[in-house]
Amino acid sequence: MEGASTKGGVLSLLSLLEVQARSRRHVPPQRSRVKELRAEAEALRVRREQLKTEIQTHQSLQGLRTSLDKQSTHEEEEEEMDEDSENSQLLKLMARHTQVKDLLLAHHLIGGYDIVKTRHGKGVCVSVATAYEGVCLETYNLEMDLKPTLRICRHNVPPFIPLSGLAEQSDMQTDIRAFLDTLSQHLNAFAGRKQQLKLVKEQHKTIEVMESNALCSILVLMFTVPKTKAAILCTLDYSDHTACLPARVQFECDVKEILESSEWRKNCGLLMETPLHKALMTMKKMGNII
Template sequence: MENQIEPREQGVLSHLMALERSGMMQPDPHQSERLQMLKVTAMTLRAKRDQLKQQTHTIKILKDKINKDLPLDDDVDAAGFVELQQSLLTAWRMQLKDLQRAHHLTGGYDLVECKEGKSVCVSFHTAFDGVYLDTYNMELDLMRTVQISRHNIPRSFPLESFAKQNLQKDLKGFLQTVSQNLNALAGRRQQITLIKELIGSVEVMESNQLCNILVLMCKAQGETPVAVLCTLEYEDLTRCLPTRVHIESEDETLPESPQWKKNQSLLLESPAHTALLTMRRMGSIV
């Protein structure tokens, strides 16, 4: 029996070895085609990667030259400059479209493209206590780097400082900062107007253009009315409320009295005209 099985096993092994050699000699044509396609795709992606690296390097060099006001020497620089302009314009337009969509959610300013997308006009709307106040306009030039070409924002407003901080690296942050500060300025101005209109017994002694310092003179109720100076300081220009209130009087004991400590808190926590009306209603001032 053993002599009969052994030749069969050898025949099966030989047949398997022959099939294996046949498979190695004749690879799957579909697999070969897929491998070839992958190789071509890999070569295309490498070429694209190298091209993008070169373009990025060229644009970086050109942008550095422009920022440093260096001359563009040859045709290569000139061609690259055109490409840089197109790239920057495309990037700014995409960012502006995002800002336009965000405006519908946050408000505060409007954006309108002009000069065929080479610049954008921004309108900043200000309001206080539900009342619309002033509107300020600014045009941004999007060629090369973003620049403010013109505006009607007050000269005392720190616009240049905000531009240096955020205009180039964070356009959205720059616009939000300007909007927030303009709105707070309008709110502080409106409070001064309301004090003059509503409370004739209170005199505005001093106020600067940014309205971040306000000195008010009022008279404390009593048998003999005593003059009181209230100095409101607004260190945070994004707010309509003061960060510090200082009380002075001919009566040196008055600022430390419980009633005027309460009045000081009112001036810190409420708009100035509202606080003064409350103080008059409580009998603290004439």
């Protein structure tokens, strides 16, 4: 009986200790809570000081950037600063860095086109470069007024490129990048067709260029068939002015049997799918033209 009583007393003591432990977990110690609040207050004070420092630095950078902008437009002289001060040199570098970042952002937003401020910031000049098969060709420039509305005031875009129509079609006022992309497509396609014609004249002396227009959208060539010496008139129609390949190819020859052959049907497809100077080289290797 004594053993049972002792056992019961131990179990009661263990139960009491377990209840006390649970109570401690549910009621947080006051001292620990005070420490937490003090740590939070200290973190807020540190953050406040950081924000003050960032604001002061930002204000200094803004002043320096204003000074740099005035210097670039020759409106006012740059503010005097102590050249020997390490802080001033650092701030200058930071200001120049943020200025370059803004320029890169603007360059990205307008699709990678080169843009330069003109007339003390009242206008911009945008350059659109053209290239074909990795060869850089002409660069075209547009000077635009920024106020009261975006307007093209000067440019060197060829007159046969419908500049005004493209500006209206792309809604230049709200989406300048779409307008520049469309204009770039037209200019690069024109440059590509023009370059192909140049290469034809340089590489294929036996082929006579009978006709071509300023836009290089219509091209008429004269071929000579090796065996019969028959002349074939080839008309290439580039009705899609944003493409470097023709939408239609037409042959004319007095010897109709030649045009009805499978070779010349293949030649038609070749001219529609391959750059002109390369297609003519293939036709020469196949023995279809001189």
